[in-house]
Every structure is written in C-alpha cells, then in structure tokens.
Amino acid sequence: MEMLAENPGNIVGWITDHEGELRVATTSDGVNTSILYREKESDPFKVVITTSFKETVAPLFFTFDNKYLYVSSNIDRDKRAIFKYDVANAKFLEKIYEHPEVDVTSLLRSKKQKKITGVAYFTDKRHYHFFDQERKELQEDLEKRLPGYEVAITDRSRDETKLIIITYSDKGLGAYYFYDLTTGEFRKMIDISPWLEEKYMADMRPIKYTSRDGLTIHGYLTIPKGLTPKNLPVVINPHGGPWYRDYWGYNPEVQFLANRGYAVLQMNFRGSTGYGREFWELGFKEWGKKMQDDITDGVNWLIEQGIADPKRIGIYGGSYGGYATLAGLTFTPDLYTCGVDYVGVSNILSWFEAIPPYWEPMREMFYEMVGDPEKDKELLEAASPLFHV
DSSP states (O other): OOOOOOOOOEEEEEEEOOOEEEEEEEEESSSOOOEEESTTTOOOEEEEEEEEEHHHHHHHHEEETSSEEEEEETTTSSSSSEEETTTTEEEEEEEEEESSSSSSEEEEEEEETEEEEEEEESSSSEEEEEEEEHHHHHHHHHHHHSSSSSSEEEEETTSSOOOEEEEEOOOOEEEEEHHHHHTOOOOEEEEEEEOOOOOOOOEEEEEEEEOTSOOEEEEEEOTTOOOOSSSSEEEOOOOOSSSOOOSSSSSHHHHHHHHHOEEEEEETTTOOOOSOOOHHHTTTOOOOTTTHHHHHHHHHHHHHOOOOEEEEEEEEEEEEEHHHHHHHHHHHHOSSSSEEEEEOOOOOOHHHTOGGGGGGHHHHHHHHHHHTTTTTTTHHHHHGGGOOO
C-alpha cells in the first residue's frame, strides 16, 4: 500500500484523473474554498483558485484527455453552469451548458465512449438535456418503460451494457431495476419502500406564484387524495436551512398530513438555493421580513385561489422552518389558526451566542447572511419572534 497524499485536516474532496492519478483536491475553512492541483503525483499540490462562500468553482471530473476539468461555476454570472476549465492556469475555456432558471451542477458521461452525454438539473422536477443521441434515446426508453417516475441510471457495468436504474416519485421511495441492453432483459430488482402503497398517496403538484415585490416563487402543493381543491384546511410547511430548497418527491410528513385531510404548501422563498446567486442573496438579512413575506404571499395565494379555508390554516416547520413558524405566528397572527415549531430559532441573538465550536469558522458568513449581533442588533431583535410575544 502506498500513500498518495495526506489530509492536513482541511481537505474536503479528492479527484483522480481517468488513469487513477490523484491530481486535484478541494479545501475549505468553512467559508472559503480552494482548488489544489498538481500535474503528476510526484509534484506538490498548489492552490490555483480560492473562492468565497458566494462564488463556486466545483470540480466534477477530468476531461477524457486528462488535461482539463469539467466544473460547475457561478463566477461572473448569476446561475451555476457547466464549463471546461484549465485547472493548471485557473482559466475557463468553454461553456458547456447553462439553464436560464436554475443552477446546473450535474454532468453525465460515458467512460466507455469517453465523452460527455448530457446534464441533469432541477426546475419543478428533475430534467435532462442530452448532447448524445444514443443517451437521449436510452432515457426516452426508460421513461416509456417507467411512466410517471423520475428515472436515473445509478450504476452500470464497465462495458455499459448492463444498467442499474432507480426511480423517484412523490408517492414512495422508488425501486431499483436491472436492464441488459444486449439481451433486452428488464426487471424490477426491489422496491425500496414496499410497505407504501402508491394508490393511497396524494399527488405533489409543482406550483408558482408572484411575491408582493414581483418575484416568482416556486413550490409544491399536495392535495389530499380524492378531495376537490376548494376551501380545504391547509398546513404551510416552509423548509429548513434556510439555504436549501424543496424538491418534488416523496415526503413522509407531507403524505401523513394529506392522509389526514390537510392540503400542504411548500415554497422556495427567496434565500433558497438552486435558483441562482441573486435569488439566494435576496434573502440576506431578511429573516422575518421579505423571506417571511414570501411565505405569507403563498398563504394569500391559496386563499385567493379558493383552495384554502382562511379559518383553517396552520404552519409547521423545523430548523429555519421552525423559525418561520414562530415568525408567522407572531408577525401575522391573524393568518394562522395554529402552528408547530420544531427546533426553530426564537431569539437570533441568543442563537449566535450558542453557536457550537464546529460552526465557528462560519460565524462571519452567518453575520453577513443573517446579521451581525452588534452592528445589526436592532434588526435581529425585530426579526426574533421572542421579542414579539
């Protein structure tokens, strides 16, 4: 056994080229990220680029000639796109693919044919764009065999003739399938959650509405199975993070609530990730303010659509979703009949005081994103539900 490199403690990822040579590493101090590169394994690693938490150059894999990297980046742009990147000289060479609405972070490839074949990205659901006709036809074949599901290839044999397929849906955890492209054999291997019967599950429908200041807010609405979407009791379910986003797919809490007769609205309010840097940064220092307005506007949209009974609206969430629950109950008490907060922040000032040691490297980043407890004390007090009880 031979040691190729040793982690000094700040390396969070390694990348080998297609010959198995370890040539790229990424480091992080919790806020800033660096890419380290070496031409060959006998050379020392050198830093080629360092980015702040607002910027990204995320290595995906080497080009098939092992000269360059494919990366996902938002340098000098709003949304992350796929590029060919000269890592030795820290230079962007070619834009491979961008999407006008969302970040693109996933690049597909054929190791056997030594070419990139497409990208995957998430708008309302998972979607693909293919560069390779054969790969496009394969995806169409899979989706025809498994209608109504998101379908992805999760593994394949070295000669790429035998595939392991996984499905995703809003009604269960999916299943694994085996597909032999040579013989045409296609069979289900196993259901991941056989105890869940899809026929009893509710549909999760992508929706969008406009915020009071003109932003498009995307989300998901789940209506109880068999009920008309009119004058229903509703649970508003803002996600945690808040630097995260909700996706279409199976959510046990949402299905539980729908099974008990509640419609459920999830929304990707400003500050959510995946929609570009601008949309994310619009949430900076907006806890309890415009971020909360986006949630409130979603509630009012449901009422205007006639879906929600205005006298039977509750709010529930965990972590930041718990904070949004407390903020909803204290800042807009007439909007909600009840709420359930799960590990949410009630006092942002005391939350900062309680930051654990392993979060310390991110403290200054939190100050920029949420607010500085000294410089922005009045802002944070105004945004803390505890001071409004």
